[in-house]
Amino acid sequence: MTPSTELLVAIEHAATAARTPTWKRLLKDPQAVITASILIVIFVLGVLVPFLTVHGPNEADLSMINAPVGTPGYPLGADEVGRDIWTRLLHSINTAAISALIGAGVALVIGVVAGLIGGYFGTATRATTEWLFNLIMTFPGILLLIILMPVTGGDYRFTMLIFGVLLSPGIYRIVRNLVVGVKNELYVDAARVSGLGNLRILSKHVLFVIRGPIIIAAAFMSGSAIAVQSGLAFLGVGSLQIPSFGAMISSGFRNLYIAPTQFLWPSLMLGVITASLVLLGNALRDTLEGAKPKPIKVGIGQRVIGNDSTTPAQHGALLEITDLGVAYRGPGGRPREVVSGVSLSIAPGQVLGLVGESGSGKTQTAFAILGVLPPEALITRGSIRFDGRELVGLTDTQMRPLRGKEIAYIPQEPMSNLDPSFRVGSQLVEGVRSALGLSTKEAKQRVLALLARCGIADPQRTFDSYPHQISGGMAQRVLIAGAVASRPRLLIADEPTTALDVTVQAEILDLLRDLQAELGMAILLVTHNFGVVADICDHIAVMQDGVVVESGSTHEIFRNPQHEYTQLLLAAILSEDSVRTDPSIAATTEGSMR
Numbered sequence: 186m187t188p189s190t191e192l193l194v195a196i197e198h199a200a201t202a203a204r205t206p207t208w209k210r211l212l213k214d215p216q217a218v219i220t221a222s223i224l225i226v227i228f229v230l231g232v233l234v235p236f237l238t239v240h241g242p243n244e245a246d247l248s249m250i251n252a253p254v255g256t257p258g259y260p261l262g263a264d265e266v267g268r269d270i271w272t273r274l275l276h277s278i279n280t281a282a283i284s285a286l287i288g289a290g291v292a293l294v295i296g297v298v299a300g301l302i303g304g305y306f307g308t309a310t311r312a313t314t315e316w317l318f319n320l321i322m323t324f325p326g327i328l329l330l331i332i333l334m335p336v337t338g339g340d341y342r343f344t345m346l347i348f349g350v351l352l353s354p355g356i357y358r359i360v361r362n363l364v365v366g367v368k369n370e371l372y373v374d375a376a377r378v379s380g381l382g383n384l385r386i387l388s389k390h391v392l393f394v395i396r397g398p399i400i401i402a403a404a405f406m407s408g409s410a411i412a413v414q415s416g417l418a419f420l421g422v423g424s425l426q427i428p429s430f431g432a433m434i435s436s437g438f439r440n441l442y443i444a445p446t447q448f449l450w451p452s453l454m455l456g457v458i459t460a461s462l463v464l465l466g467n468a469l470r471d472t473l474e475g476a477k478p479k480p481i482k483v484g485i486g487q488r489v490i491g492n493d494s495t496t497p498a499q500h501g502a503l504l505e506i507t508d509l510g511v512a513y514r515g516p517g518g519r520p521r522e523v524v525s526g527v528s529l530s531i532a533p534g535q536v537l538g539l540v541g542e543s544g545s546g547k548t549q550t551a552f553a554i555l556g557v558l559p560p561e562a563l564i565t566r567g568s569i570r571f572d573g574r575e576l577v578g579l580t581d582t583q584m585r586p587l588r589g590k591e592i593a594y595i596p597q598e599p600m601s602n603l604d605p606s607f608r609v610g611s612q613l614v615e616g617v618r619s620a621l622g623l624s625t626k627e628a629k630q631r632v633l634a635l636l637a638r639c640g641i642a643d644p645q646r647t648f649d650s651y652p653h654q655i656s657g658g659m660a661q662r663v664l665i666a667g668a669v670a671s672r673p674r675l676l677i678a679d680e681p682t683t684a685l686d687v688t689v690q691a692e693i694l695d696l697l698r699d700l701q702a703e704l705g706m707a708i709l710l711v712t713h714n715f716g717v718v719a720d721i722c723d724h725i726a727v728m729q730d731g732v733v734v735e736s737g738s739t740h741e742i743f744r745n746p747q748h749e750y751t752q753l754l755l756a757a758i759l760s761e762d763s764v765r766t767d768p769s770i771a772a773t774t775e776g777s778m779r
């Protein structure tokens with residue numbers, strides 16, 4: 186099996202796993218199966234207590250005080266007042282189960298209902314629920330439970346009820362945050378528009394999506410409730426008539442030197458129950474939340490078919506992309522290639538236009554070269570060689586010396602790529618210093634010179650401005666200045682003129698053309714606009730649905746487009762409408778076609 190086939194098989198397995206129902210996936214997890222089985226066995230022992238014991242839980246026989254393990258009728262021995270430890274242990278299971286049920290149940294009911302309401306409805310409702318839960322959180326939990334003993338009459342069920350209320354802010358916050366994240370999803374909007382009531386939307390769409398974290402929290406809260414009930418009983422808080430692990434441990438503790446096993450049984454049982462609940466919660470989390478595809482980061486663990494990273498690039502190409510595949514997993518977990526078998530080549534100093542309609546995979550190809558694909562992206566196949574060096578498989582640290590120095594990038598939205606909190610100059614100086622290792626003073630001089638070179642009339646003023654104080658065209662010039670500061674060998678420009686008005690577009694293209702000639706750098710120009718391509722590119726690659734459908738010299742493609750899609754794109758820019766709305770570009774295009 187080739188490495189890439191292995192990767193695809195692994196992806197396929199992950200996708201199949203994601204489609205399997207939760208309970209089936211849980212059954213395949215040994216941790217979930219073992220812990221759930223232990224809890225079921227213990228729970229059944231508690232339920233069958235009348236059939237498994239001969240004594241009552243508080244029935245004392247003074248002749249049996251501290252009877253050893255294996256005494257007839259007392260399989261685990263008797264305690265300090267002659268009560269059957271086995272019987273008390275099984276009854277304690279029921280106490281623990283009821284504690285978990287009440288404590289976790291109350292917390293869930295209050296927390297989930299309030300979380301749904303607080304997260305889904307307007308700010309006034311949220312502010313009220315928030316205030317209430319903040320108030321609850323100010324109560325000192327355990328202390329309050331002890332202080333309220335006279336009110337609860339020592340009945341652990343009331344104590345657990347109060348404990349449930351005290352636990353509820355935790356679950357409220359989880360649910361509220363999840364609901365805030367989900368409520369603006371398009372499918373919730375769609376349900377609202379289709380006329381579904383809030384109750385139905387909350388119970389059907391919202392609750393369903395957030396069920397995973399709620400189930401997990403329930404497992405952890407059950408463990409907490411049992412632990413707190415036992416702790417209180419250990420301290421002697423509550424009715425002495427109720428058999429519980431805490432009361433048994435306390436009694437065993439007093440007799441530790443006389444009969445150590447009295448301490449062992451309840452401690453062991455309590456430990457096994459709480460540990461099983463926590464481990465089951467972890468297994469549930471892994472199954473419910475881990476079902477999402479695990480992202481493979483670019484540069485980490487990608488494998489390429491049959492390439493040897495020491496082989497130089499073919500035909501003296503600066504950038505050579507061969508059979509590149511980039512995929513994302515769809516809703517079912519199945520990977521879908523958005524870049525599929527793309528091959529491109531750029532010689533030093535050449536300008537290649539990567540053209541295609543929106544969503545055709547141009548930016549994904551550019552991001553793959555830069556090694557900045559989002560974490561959920563998968564490189565399924567292929568190779569990207571820069572100056573003979575394989576880039577696919579490089580870690581982020583290995584990519585960093587190349588990015589910004591050898592390969593520079595100009596983004597589509599100049600404004601959103603400048604940090605509004607810092608002055609333009611300081612952002613540029615920072616980039617230039619890190620790329621070229623210059624002192625601040627040298628970097629500043631270089632930046633000012635570059636700003637002037639990039640057509641900015643008053644460089645010092647722009648240097649001292651915040652991004653909101655400059656225009657879109659200026660911001661793009663600023664970013665171009667930053668990109669070419671290190672004299673890169675390859676400049677990737679992703680729709681560098683799209684966000685600008687027509688006259689500024691032409692100026693920016695002029696600037697790029699001049700800088701390219703001056704610095705001799707290669708440019709990969711990502712655009713959907715054939716007019717831009719005609720203006721500046723030597724070669725063109727046309728992309729459709731993630732595939733390069735046609736490539737060749739600009740002259741050839743404009744003169745004799747072979748592929749139907751290329752003909753369509755060309756026809757579109759020459760249509761009457763686009764000529765009317767985009768006169769300078771149409772003129773340029775016509776010019777270059779002549």
Ligand SMILES: Nc1ncnc2c1ncn2[C@@H]1O[C@H](COP(=O)(O)OP(=O)(O)OP(=O)(O)O)[C@@H](O)[C@H]1O
Binds near residue numbers: 541549
């Ligand atoms: N994070 C992501 N998860 C899933 N699919 C994605 C993700 N990012 C991009 N895509 C998909 O990849 C495909 C190609 O996107 P890409 O951004 O490369 O298109 P493009 O040709 O550059 O278009 P545009 O000019 O609109 O940016 C699109 O169908 C897009 O939906």
